Amino acid sequence: MDTNQYLEMFLEESKEHLQACNEQLLELEKNPDDLAIVNEIFRAAHTLKGMSATMGYEDIANLTHKMENVLDAIRNAKIRVTSEILDVVFESSDALEEMVIDIEQGGSGKKDVEKLVTMLNQIEAGKSPLEAVHEKMEEVQTADDSEGLVYDDFEQTVVSQSIEQGFHAFELKVILRDDCLLKAARVFMVFEILEKAGEIIKTYPTVERLENEEFDNQFTVVIVTKEDADELQAKVQKVSELEKAEIRPVQFQSAAIETAATTEAAITPPVSETAKQPAKKEPAKTENGAAKRSTNAHSANKTIRVNIDRLDVLMNLFEELVIDRGRLQSIAAELQNAELNETTERMTRISGDLQNIILNMRMVPVETVFNRFPKMVRQLARDLDKKINLEIIGAETELDRTVIDEIGDPLVHLIRNALDHGVESPAERIAAGKPEEGTVTLRAYHSGNHVFIELEDDGAGVNRARVLKKAIERDIVTEEIAETLTDKQVAELILSSGFSTAEKLTDVSGRGVGLDVVKSTIESLGGHISIESKEGQGSLFQVQLPLTLSIISVMLVQMQKEIFAVPLSSIIETAIIQNADILNAHNQRVIDFRGKIVPLVDLREIFDTGLPEEPEELKSVVIVRKGENLAALVVDSFIGQQEIVLKSLGNYLQSVFALSGATILGNGQVALIVDCNALIK
Numbered sequence: 001m002d003t004n005q006y007l008e009m010f011l012e013e014s015k016e017h018l019q020a021c022n023e024q025l026l027e028l029e030k031n032p033d034d035l036a037i038v039n040e041i042f043r044a045a046h047t048l049k050g051m052s053a054t055m056g057y058e059d060i061a062n063l064t065h066k067m068e069n070v071l072d073a074i075r076n077a078k079i080r081v082t083s084e085i086l087d088v089v090f091e092s093s094d095a096l097e098e099m100v101i102d103i104e105q106g107g108s109g110k111k112d113v114e115k116l117v118t119m120l121n122q123i124e125a126g127k128s129p130l131e132a133v134h135e136k137m138e139e140v141q142t143a144d145d146s147e148g149l150v151y152d153d154f155e156q157t158v159v160s161q162s163i164e165q166g167f168h169a170f171e172l173k174v175i176l177r178d179d180c181l182l183k184a185a186r187v188f189m190v191f192e193i194l195e196k197a198g199e200i201i202k203t204y205p206t207v208e209r210l211e212n213e214e215f216d217n218q219f220t221v222v223i224v225t226k227e228d229a230d231e232l233q234a235k236v237q238k239v240s241e242l243e244k245a246e247i248r249p250v251q252f253q254s255a256a257i258e259t260a261a262t263t264e265a266a267i268t269p270p271v272s273e274t275a276k277q278p279a280k281k282e283p284a285k286t287e288n289g290a291a292k293r294s295t296n297a298h299s300a301n302k303t304i305r306v307n308i309d310r311l312d313v314l315m316n317l318f319e320e321l322v323i324d325r326g327r328l329q330s331i332a333a334e335l336q337n338a339e340l341n342e343t344t345e346r347m348t349r350i351s352g353d354l355q356n357i358i359l360n361m362r363m364v365p366v367e368t369v370f371n372r373f374p375k376m377v378r379q380l381a382r383d384l385d386k387k388i389n390l391e392i393i394g395a396e397t398e399l400d401r402t403v404i405d406e407i408g409d410p411l412v413h414l415i416r417n418a419l420d421h422g423v424e425s426p427a428e429r430i431a432a433g434k435p436e437e438g439t440v441t442l443r444a445y446h447s448g449n450h451v452f453i454e455l456e457d458d459g460a461g462v463n464r465a466r467v468l469k470k471a472i473e474r475d476i477v478t479e480e481i482a483e484t485l486t487d488k489q490v491a492e493l494i495l496s497s498g499f500s501t502a503e504k505l506t507d508v509s510g511r512g513v514g515l516d517v518v519k520s521t522i523e524s525l526g527g528h529i530s531i532e533s534k535e536g537q538g539s540l541f542q543v544q545l546p547l548t549l550s551i552i553s554v555m556l557v558q559m560q561k562e563i564f565a566v567p568l569s570s571i572i573e574t575a576i577i578q579n580a581d582i583l584n585a586h587n588q589r590v591i592d593f594r595g596k597i598v599p600l601v602d603l604r605e606i607f608d609t610g611l612p613e614e615p616e617e618l619k620s621v622v623i624v625r626k627g628e629n630l631a632a633l634v635v636d637s638f639i640g641q642q643e644i645v646l647k648s649l650g651n652y653l654q655s656v657f658a659l660s661g662a663t664i665l666g667n668g669q670v671a672l673i674v675d676c677n678a679l680i681k
Contacts (some may be wrong), residue, residue, distance in 0.1 A: 007103075010055050014100045017044040017051075019371055019401060021093050023656070025086060025624070026374045032081035035074075042071040048096070057109045060099050066120035067092050071274040073124050085099065088119045090375065130592050149204055149220065151252055158201055159250055162224040167198070170229055170249040172236065175218040180241040183213045190221070190241045197232055198225025198536040217243075222250060268652040308401060311362055318358050319645040322551060325351050326642065326666025355522070355551065355643075359400070366444045366453070367395035373415060373442065373527040380419045387426050387437040388419060394444040399451050403545055406525055407453070410518040414541050415440070421461035422539055432536065450569065453543040461489040462533040471496070491531040491539070495519040523677050526660065528626055552646055554663075555622065556639035556671065564635070565644055565663060568640045572623040572630065574638055579617055591632055593623060601679050606658060607672075612636070626680040633679070 024041045031037060045064045053061035067089060073079045095113055103109040149171060151159070159169045174190055176183055187210045192199055201220035205215050225232060229247045236245040255298050325348060332344040334587055347405070355599040370392050381388040399407070423429075423438035430436055443454040468482045471493045477485070485493075522529050525544045554565035555574070575593075582600060583590050589600040600621070604611055621632040644663035649656060660675035 006055065008307075010051055011100060011104050013051060014048055014096075014208075017048045018093060018097055018100065020044045021048075021114040022090075022375050023371065025089060026091065026378065028081060029083070029086050029378075038071055038081075042068060042075065045071060052109075057099070057103065059094055059110050059113055061114060063092055063096060063099075063113045063120075066117050066124075069582070070120050072285045073126075079123065079126055085123050085257060088116065088123060090379075092116050092120065110211075142301055149202065149222065151202070151250075155202055155222075155254060158222065159222075159252075162609045165433055167224045167226055168228065169201075169222065169224050170232065170247050171250055172221045172223060172232070173218060173246040174221070174236065175243040175245070177241050177243045180217065183215070183217070184211055186239055186241055187211070187219065190236055190242075193235050193239070194221060194223050194225075194232075197227050197235065198223045266362075304363075311358075311401075315358060315362065318355065319551065321351060322355070322643065322645050323664050323666070327668070328666070330666035335412050359551070362401045362681060363398035364401050364404045365395065366397045366399050366404065366407075366451070368446070369404060370395045370442060372408070373411070376412070377415065377419065377440065380416065384419060385425065386419065386423055388423055389437050389439050391439060391441045392443075393441065395444060397444040397451060399545065403451075403525060406521065407543075407545065410452070410521045410543070411442075411455070413515065413518045414543075415442075418457045418459065418539070418541075420454055421460075424460050428460075451545045451546065453542045455543075456538065458538040461535040461537055461539050462487075462494065462531070463535055464490050467491070487534075488530070488532060491533040492669075494531070495529065526569070526677070528677065530628075551643055553641060554673065555641055557603075557620075557622065557633075557635040558637045558667075559604050559607065559635055562607070562609050562666065563639065563669060564603065564607070565671045565673045566624065566633065566676065568621055568641065569672065570624040570626070572625055575621050575623060575632075577619050577621055577632075579619070582619075584634075591621070593630065593632065596630065598623065598630045598632050600632050600634060603674070604634065604636070606679070624676040626677045629680045631676070631680045633674070633676075644671070644673075 020040055021044045024037050024044070028034065028037045028041065049061050049064035049068060052058075052064065070079075070089065074081060074085075079085070092113075095111055095116060099109045099111050102111070128408045134446070158652045162169055172194070174186075177187055180186060191200065200221055200223050203210060204220045209215060210219055223232075229249075233245050233247045236242070328344050328347065373392070374390055377388055377390040396507050418440055423436075423440065424432065426436045429438060439453070439458050441456045443452075443456065445452055464487060467490050468477070468485075471477045471490075472479055472482055474496075476493060476496050482490075495518070519529055522543055522545070527545045530542050530544075531539060532542070547566075553568040555568060555571055557564050557566060577591055581591050582591065583597075585597060590597050591600055592598075602611075603609075620635050620637055622634050622635060622638075623629075623630060642665075644665075646661045647659050647663055649659065653659075658678040659672050661673045663671050663673060665671050
C-alpha cells in the first residue's frame with residue numbers, strides 16, 4: 001500500500017499523541033494512583049502503535065507495544081508507578097519523538113531501542129529498571145562466556161519440538177586461536193560444516209556481527225541435528241586455527257523462565273498492596289474521563305485541520321486586498337463621488353471583518369509552545385539536583401502563528417537560565433529559610449495589542465555587586481555609571497552580549513550565549529524584554545510581543561517628500577511643541593513630557609531626508625516608548641492612522657538602522673516602517 005499520501009497526517013497525529021503521552025505522564029507522576037490517567041496514556045500509545053505499524057515503522061510500533069505492556073501492567077495493578085519506571089517511559093517517549101522527527105526529515109525512523117525494550121520488559125515483569133540494565137549486562141557477560149544463552153519463546157518451541165521428533169539440540173562454543181587472521185573465514189567454514197549436519201537456529205553474536213568480525217575470538221552456535229555430540233565436535237575441530245570446540249546439550253535459561261519465577265515473587269506484594277487501594281474512586285474518575293472525552297469528541301466535530309501553508313496563501317492574498325483597499329480609498333477621496341464613497345466604505349467594513357476572521361484563524365494558543373516545558377523542567381531539575389515546581393498560567397492565550405514559531409527558543413533559554421542560575425539548590429533554600437522546592441511560574445496574558453509572557457522564579461535573584469563587577473570587567477559600563485544605575489538597570493545588564501556571572505560552565509547554561517540572543521530575537525519580533533529582580537527573593541522576566549506581524553496599525557508621518565510609518569503599538573501620543581520647550585541635558589536635546597525628561601530624536605536627521613529651509617517655531621513630535629523608556633520623534637507632519645501590510649526589506653537590506661520593513665500605500669508609494677526600539681537605547 002502506498003502510504004506516502006498519509007505521511008503528513010501520520011506525523012501530525014503522532015506528535016499530538018506523543019504530546020498527550022508526555023502531559024499525562026507528568027500528571028501520573030503527581031497522581032500515581034490515578035488509573036484514569038494511565039488509561040489516557042495507554043490509549044495514546046495504542047493509537048500510535050496502530051498508526052506506525054500501518055505505515056510500516058516497525059521500531060516505533062515495537063517500542064510503543066512494550067510501553068503498552070507496562071501501562072497495561074500498571075492499570076491491572078501488577079506493578080505500581082515509581083519515578084524509576086516513569087524515567088524509562090519518558091525515555092521511551094523521547095526515543096519515539098526522535099524517530100518521528102527522523103521520519104519528518106526524510107529518514108527511515110529506525111533507532112536502536114534494544115536497551116529500552118529490555119528495560120520495559122523487565123519493568124513489566126515487576127523488576128526495577130536499574131536491575132534490568134544490570135541483568136542485561138550480566139546476561140551479555142554470561143553469553144560471552146557461553147555459560148548459557150537466553151532463548152525466547154519461539155526458539156524454545158523449535159528446540160522442544162525438534163527433540164520430540166528425535167533430534168538433538170546442542171550449543172557449540174567455538175574458540176579461535178589468538179593468532180587467527182581470517183576469523184570470518186573460520187566462521188564460514190564452521191557454519192558450512194554445521195549446515196550440512198543440521199539446522200542452525202541461533203548464534204551469539206549475531207550472524208551479521210560474525211560476518212563483520214565484530215567478536216573477540218569465540219562464538220556460540222545452537223544447532224538442531226540428528227548427529228551425536230562427539231561426531232559433530234570432531235568435524236568442527238578439523239577446521240584450522242581453532243583452539244577448541246566445546247559442545248553440550250541445550251539447557252533453557254530463558255528470560256521467560258526467570259520471569260515466571262521472579263514475577264510471582266516480585267509482583268505478588270504490589271498486587272496485594274494495590275488491592276488495598278480505594279477502588280471506589282475509579283468509577284468517578286472514569287465518569288469524569290468519559291465526560292471529558294465526550295466534550296473533546298463534540299468539539300472535534302466542529303473543527304477541521306487546515307495546512308498552515310494554505311492559511312499563508314490566504315493571508316498573502318488578503319494582504320494584496322488590503323493594499324488595493326487603500327488605493328480605492330485614495331481614489332474615492334480624490335473623486336468625491338458619493339456612490340463610490342459609499343461602496344468603498346462598505347468594502348472597507350467587510351474587508352475589516354474578513355481581516356479579523358483571517359487573523360483569528362492564524363491565532364494559535366501559546367500552549368503549543370508551553371507544552372514542551374514541563375518535561376524539560378522535570379529533566380533539568382533532575383540533572384541539576386534541584387526540586388522545582390513549574391506552574392503554567394494562561395496557556396490558552398493566543399498568538400499569531402508567525403510569533404509562535406519564533407518564541408519557543410528564547411523561552412527555552414530563559415527557563416534554562418532560571419533553573420540553573422535562579423533557583424537555588426534544596427540545601428541553599430533551606431538555609432535561606434525558603435521551602436525546599438523552588439517555584440517557577442510561566443504566565444501569558446493579553447494587554448491591548450500585545451501579549452505578555454512572564455517567567456517568574458522565587459530563587460536567589462540577581463546579585464547586584466556580582467553583576468556590576470562583571471560588567472565593569474567587560475567594559476560594558478564604567479565604574480562611574482555603575483554607581484548611578486538602578487537595580488532594574490543592573491539586572492538588565494545580564495542581557496548584554498557575552499555576559500555571564502556563572503563561576504563555572506555547565507551543560508545547562510553559563511557559556512555566555514543565551515540571554516543576549518533572547519533579547520535580539522524578541523526585538524526582531526517587534527517585542528521587548530525587561531527584568532525585575534530582588535536579591536534573595538527571585539526574578540521576573542517579562543516579554544512583550546505584538547499580536548501579529550503581518551498586518552499592523554501605524555501612524556503615517558511625512559518628512560519632506562518621504563512618508564514613514566510608526567507602529568501604533570509603540571506610540572504613546574502625538575504632540576506639537578514650541579522651540580522654547582526644547583531643553584539641553586548632557587548634550588542631548590530633551591523635552592519635559594508630563595514631568596518626565598524625554599530625549600528628542602529628529603527622524604529627518606536619522607534618515608537624512610533634509611531639514612526645512614526656514615527654522616520652525618513649532619515642531620510635530622511622536623512620543624514613543626520601549627518598555628519604560630520614552631523618546632520624542634520629530635517629524636514634518638502627521639498624515640493619519642492606517643492599517644498596513646508589513647513587508648520585509650529582503651536579504652540585501654537586513655541590517656538597515658531603525659527600519660523594520662516597508663509597506664505599499666494605496667497610491668502605490670512605498671513607506672518605510674520605523675523601528676522605534678532601535679532608536680531608544
